[in-house]
Amino acid sequence: MLADGKVFHGHGFGAPGLAVGEICFNTAMTGYQEILTDPSYRGQIVTLTYPHIGNTGCNGEDAEGRGIFCSALVVRNRPRAPSSWRSEEGLEDYLRRHGIPAIAELDTRALTRHLREGGAQNAALMVGPDADPEKALAAARAFPGLEGADLIAEVATAQSQSWDQASGAPREGYRAQPRTNLPHHVVVYDFGAKRNILRLLADRGCRATLVPPETPVAEVLALRPDGVLFSNGPGDPAVLHEARARMAAFLEHDLPLFGLCLGHQILGLTLGARSLKMKFGHHGANHPVQDLRSGRVLITSQNHGFAIDADTLPARVEVTHRSLFDGSLQGMRLRDRPVFSFQGHPEAGPGPHDAACIFDDFVASFRSSQEKRIHG
Numbered sequence: 001m002l003a004d005g006k007v008f009h010g011h012g013f014g015a016p017g018l019a020v021g022e023i024c025f026n027t028a029m030t031g032y033q034e035i036l037t038d039p040s041y042r043g044q045i046v047t048l049t050y051p052h053i054g055n056t057g058c059n060g061e062d063a064e065g066r067g068i069f070c071s072a073l074v075v076r077n078r079p080r081a082p083s084s085w086r087s088e089e090g091l092e093d094y095l096r097r098h099g100i101p102a103i104a105e106l107d108t109r110a111l112t113r114h115l116r117e118g119g120a121q122n123a124a125l126m127v128g129p130d131a132d133p134e135k136a137l138a139a140a141r142a143f144p145g146l147e148g149a150d151l152i153a154e155v156a157t158a159q160s161q162s163w164d165q166a167s168g169a170p171r172e173g174y175r176a177q178p179r180t181n182l183p184h185h186v187v188v189y190d191f192g193a194k195r196n197i198l199r200l201l202a203d204r205g206c207r208a209t210l211v212p213p214e215t216p217v218a219e220v221l222a223l224r225p226d227g228v229l230f231s232n233g234p235g236d237p238a239v240l241h242e243a244r245a246r247m248a249a250f251l252e253h254d255l256p257l258f259g260l261c262l263g264h265q266i267l268g269l270t271l272g273a274r275s276l277k278m279k280f281g282h283h284g285a286n287h288p289v290q291d292l293r294s295g296r297v298l299i300t301s302q303n304h305g306f307a308i309d310a311d312t313l314p315a316r317v318e319v320t321h322r323s324l325f326d327g328s329l330q331g332m333r334l335r336d337r338p339v340f341s342f343q344g345h346p347e348a349g350p351g352p353h354d355a356a357c358i359f360d361d362f363v364a365s366f367r368s369s370q371e372k373r374i375h376g
């Protein structure tokens, strides 16, 4: 049930009950488990436009976070018989175990067109014998929406954790050996970080310390990191005033800083730009983004409903990437400092991997800023 009163009926599966959120559509053909477990989807009902979802089941290795973070799932075909040597559990059981309601056998194309034309809106899904259109409509209308929503406390780590091995769920060479003696150290401000960020850092020789969003700057500096990464996360970046204040303090130090998705938006706001709510956002795995310096086009994974308005960036910022779908800002950097950010997901699991080179740039910036410190 959409807040505008449009209703879709289908077959419920997953956990029975009521779920509310902003409904969005994601056009990725693969990676449903990574989408479900991406903490940035907190507060959202995800519609997958690709009709065959669940075919390869779910497993413990592909999760991007500790559970499922979206409120509910909408798919075309009901997933019945997973087939993959990696599958440990079918999608239906996986959803039920995490208490997430889902719906199938409805016209996901009609729903997607409706959202594309009218823009994102709030919705409710009811699964089970108590499903009732009036109750669902009241619930959809009562949902406060994502604008103004600070959701990071619900998804971020409460305690510092270290990630010095790729053992969390290695992608290449399953159950790879823990990696020790990694030469670099990155502190990751966890606003709902996807695990693949940590895996890609480990792949590049970085041990990571994940810290809660409210960790004071001095505490992070005392860890003597080579660089600080501000992660992706859910909700509206405009209300994260404390994160912005912390980012401003980091900008006073000559430390490489890297903002990803929500982290990119916090950087933009800190530098004085404005954020905006997009009509229906970017959610998919094949979004073309142009690197304006080389002209190269990267096929990227995306999941964001807010964006930084490039027209409001100050002169010290260089726009490095733009979306070829709508021209919106996708990447930026400071002209005079090793500080940069990316709106999409260069860490995308299961891919595409075109933008993973941005992690290489981050690691390369450790070296150049160390050289600068040594040679003045």
Ligand SMILES: NC(=O)CC[C@H](N)C(=O)O
Residues within 6 Å of the ligand: 040, 231, 232, 233, 234, 235, 236, 237, 260, 261, 262, 263, 303, 304, 305, 306, 307
């Ligand atoms: N993936 C993210 O970090 C999303 C950032 C922010 N919550 C948005 O929707 O735009």
